[in-house]
Amino acid sequence: MCSKSNSFVAVLAFIVIMLTIKNEVHGxxxxxxxxxxxxxxxxxxxxxxxxxxxxxxxxxxxxxxxxxxxxxxxxxxxIETCPVIDMPGCVEIPSDLSWSFPKCCPRYRCEDFKTGEPVIFDATSF
Incomplete structure (x- = not known):
């Protein structure tokens, strides 16, 4: 029973993180x-x-x-530009400007607030 509860909490935490990032992405x-x-x-x-x-x-x-x-x-x-993640704990990873749009948009390394592990996000996928 405890593992089901932990799984639910983990899934819920992931959804909250994704919704937070979704709301903080601005192209x-x-x-x-x-x-x-x-x-x-x-x-x-x-x-x-x-x-x-x-x-x-x-x-x-x-x-x-x-x-x-x-x-x-x-x-x-x-003129369309890349989305920007404006969230504490996130750092922009520069990209190659010679690539076509939106592949040239930067990715972001964010810290998982629960585990402290780094998570990489491609802002254009939101």
Missing amino acids: AVFSQRAYIHPGHPGKCFNPLTYKAMLPDKEYKVKGVCAVMTCDIENLEIA
Whole structure:
């Protein structure tokens, strides 16, 4: 009977940890105005990169783990970045920015509050 109780407590603790992390993960989507360039009709022109973007195609941002997408109907460029875990006991594990989004997003090493053991989380899986 005691082992069933311990198993239940362990499962309950795991669920609480996952729900806590789920509530503390914040990805960001920024938007900027897109322009129409006469030399690139039907495309968004990005004034920051001076490049034309095809609608609904994902573009990698050099040196940053993010992706840009052109919404031609709304003349908007969406920039999606990695989620961030903002939780005590968690440390960011840097990733390789040459990988495509979201694989380039960092992972996090968090300490299990009950056992003290490290647990690795991929923030994009939440």
